[in-house]
Amino acid sequence: MSVILETSLASKYEEVKKIIFDMGEVVIAMSGGVDSVLLAKIAYDVLKDDALAVTADSPSLPRRELEETRRITKLIGIKHRIITTNEIHDPRYSANPFERCYFCKSELFEQLDIIKRETNVKWIIFGENIDDQSDHRPGNKAAREHFVRGPLREANLSKKEIRTLAKSLELPIWDKPASACLASRIPYGEEVTEGKLKQIEESENYLWDLGFRGLRVRHHGEIARIEVSPEQMHHIIEIANDIYINITQFGFKYVTLDLGGYRRGSLNEGFGLIPLEKVGSSS
Numbered sequence: 001m002s003v004i005l006e007t008s009l010a011s012k013y014e015e016v017k018k019i020i021f022d023m024g025e026v027v028i029a030m031s032g033g034v035d036s037v038l039l040a041k042i043a044y045d046v047l048k049d050d051a052l053a054v055t056a057d058s059p060s061l062p063r064r065e066l067e068e069t070r071r072i073t074k075l076i077g078i079k080h081r082i083i084t085t086n087e088i089h090d091p092r093y094s095a096n097p098f099e100r101c102y103f104c105k106s107e108l109f110e111q112l113d114i115i116k117r118e119t120n121v122k123w124i125i126f127g128e129n130i131d132d133q134s135d136h137r138p139g140n141k142a143a144r145e146h147f148v149r150g151p152l153r154e155a156n157l158s159k160k161e162i163r164t165l166a167k168s169l170e171l172p173i174w175d176k177p178a179s180a181c182l183a184s185r186i187p188y189g190e191e192v193t194e195g196k197l198k199q200i201e202e203s204e205n206y207l208w209d210l211g212f213r214g215l216r217v218r219h220h221g222e223i224a225r226i227e228v229s230p231e232q233m234h235h236i237i238e239i240a241n242d243i244y245i246n247i248t249q250f251g252f253k254y255v256t257l258d259l260g261g262y263r264r265g266s267l268n269e270g271f272g273l274i275p276l277e278k279v280g281s282s283s
Helices: 007-023 034-050 063-076 100-119 130-134 139-145 159-168 194-209 230-238 240-248
Strands: 026-029 051-057 079-084 123-125 216-220 223-227 254-257
Touching (some): 007 034, 034 051, 051 063, 051 100, 063 079, 063 194, 100 123, 194 240, 230 240
Parallel strands (some): 223 254
């Protein structure tokens, strides 16, 4: 490690390693976020070739994220498999209810169950942490139904502690902003389609290439609602005409800037699902 951990965090780190060691062989649901990358790193360090990372590819996963997952698994050295999931064809998912993530994760864990049986592995694990318990995460229900374990949560690791561990293990994504699937940009009750997901991805890629980070493009029919941190708003305004011209080429008619700034789960506002989380939070 490149830094010395506090005693309590070092103890939790050892507990995660012990939990994974006792499992013997694992399949890791690896999305490419900090949690699942740290889990994959620890699993590989403990189990070597008895650990397999699996990434689910679907229209809701940005190509940029998929390529980053390929790079990070090569860096770690862990075996990596990419599978195709078909939640977009499930009408319960595409209808975009509050529990949309439940149907997505159910599809994922059903496919991981097949891999588990084929490889004779006992456990599937994913990057749940203790902070997730206070969030609106229907996917965790699917995990329980499929007996998927969360070693980071079992060791009582918080998101902040996970980032500290990831940094100590020299994982380059330790400070990566939280990143939800593209479907999270579509308001509940509005159908999720491949066309909408493509519009969102193209718009976010365009803004990313301009240098913006920690952003979202929310899909409101003909309207693209851009969320960036308050510190980046002035630059958005400076080049507003160029942004309008380019994003409307992706199929939107109007382009707006949300003066509330980027916050996780802004489409949950008004539904009482999770507390509002403003820019500057740990995740």
